[in-house]
Amino acid sequence: MLSKSCVYALRAIVYVGHNGSENHKIGIKEIGEELDLPVHFLSKILQLLVKHNILQSTKGPHGGFYINEASGKIKLIRIIEIIDGLSFFHKCGLGMHECSDSHPCPLHDDFIVFREGLNKIFSTKAINDLVKKVEDGNAFVRNLNTKN
Amino acid sequence: MLSKSCVYALRAIVYVGHNGSENHKIGIKEIGEELDLPVHFLSKILQLLVKHNILQSTKGPHGGFYINEASGKIKLIRIIEIIDGLSFFHKCGLGMHECSDSHPCPLHDDFIVFREGLNKIFSTKAINDLVKKVEDGNAFVRNLNTKN
DNA sequence: ATATAAAAAGACCTAAATATCTTTTAATAT
DNA sequence: ATATTAAAAGATATTTAGGTCTTTTTATAT
Ligand code: FES
Ligand code: FES
Numbered sequence: 001m002l003s004k005s006c007v008y009a010l011r012a013i014v015y016v017g018h019n020g021s022e023n024h025k026i027g028i029k030e031i032g033e034e035l036d037l038p039v040h041f042l043s044k045i046l047q048l049l050v051k052h053n054i055l056q057s058t059k060g061p062h063g064g065f066y067i068n069e070a071s072g073k074i075k076l077i078r079i080i081e082i083i084d085g086l087s088f089f090h091k092c093g094l095g096m097h098e099c100s101d102s103h104p105c106p107l108h109d110d111f112i113v114f115r116e117g118l119n120k121i122f123s124t125k126a127i128n129d130l131v132k133k134v135e136d137g138n139a140f141v142r143n144l145n146t147k148n
Numbered sequence: 149m150l151s152k153s154c155v156y157a158l159r160a161i162v163y164v165g166h167n168g169s170e171n172h173k174i175g176i177k178e179i180g181e182e183l184d185l186p187v188h189f190l191s192k193i194l195q196l197l198v199k200h201n202i203l204q205s206t207k208g209p210h211g212g213f214y215i216n217e218a219s220g221k222i223k224l225i226r227i228i229e230i231i232d233g234l235s236f237f238h239k240c241g242l243g244m245h246e247c248s249d250s251h252p253c254p255l256h257d258d259f260i261v262f263r264e265g266l267n268k269i270f271s272t273k274a275i276n277d278l279v280k281k282v283e284d285g286n287a288f289v290r291n292l293n294t295k296n
Numbered sequence: 297a298t299a300t301a302a303a304a305a306g307a308c309c310t311a312a313a314t315a316t317c318t319t320t321t322a323a324t325a326t
Numbered sequence: 327a328t329a330t331t332a333a334a335a336g337a338t339a340t341t342t343a344g345g346t347c348t349t350t351t352t353a354t355a356t
Contacts, residue, residue, distance in 0.1 A: 001149050001236075011243065088149075094155050095156065096159075096291050097291040104286075105288060106287035107278070111266075114266055117261070117265075118262050121258045121259075130254035130255070134254060139252050139254035140251055144244075
């Protein structure tokens, strides 16, 4: 559904939101290790988010990633848009060229309920909402039973 | 979500169910043309379904594909299982190693609604249900505005 | 029996996603 | 100014999904 790039990005940004701040930036190495993600690959993805100002970074000693006030309020759908694009939310679940009410595939009515439902969730929830859940101990971004 | 192989299979089998019968088999070429699908690729996929007896075929003159009584009653989930596997319906939407209620990701509660909902649809609907919709003119498997 | 038609099977190719490795740039502390 | 640190950037490799082409097998009609 979402590409690996995309879910890596989401978890990474939540991790940064949870563990970092403007004066405690998080290095890519730490993120990769804590989330069991391939560091260099993740690095590329985060670069993209920085370029779009979804995420902030600085180089050099004590450099790393962090998110500012505004970034925390960004909706998940924006990140998905940047990384995967929004085509999933428009295209036919059975792979027809067009998804439309007037020329529906046999799964259309059922499928769009979920497609729209997901769209709504991603369009409503912001980074901070996920961070909050993690802070409250109601959710996690790190894998269970990773070797440490 | 579903791979192309999988949606190609679903549309093809519905097309065959709709347009064919044991004494009017449908050639792979026709299916490919009518559904705008790559013929040889589709051929591989249908072979797999035939091997699993989800679809019937015969070679030679007047040969082709058709579905028998039993096949029409097969649930979509079975086809998905054969082609893509069922991992989608168990794995975490944010790509964590495990999806569980006790160690949920921040999207878990919202995501599983979607995942389970889709699972239910695929587990409930049979090939014939889709064929029926097409026969009633309430759904289509062919693309709109294809050149013919 | 033979020719023919159509699926099955096999070998191969291409493009995209994912991942790794190396070099460059920029920020900070000394 | 210099050394050091860490992200950015670039180049390359690997894997997987998707797609094409060729040969073989099998059913049917003549
Ligand atoms: S036409 Fe297939 S999901 Fe809308
Ligand atoms: S843990 Fe992520 S969807 Fe269940």
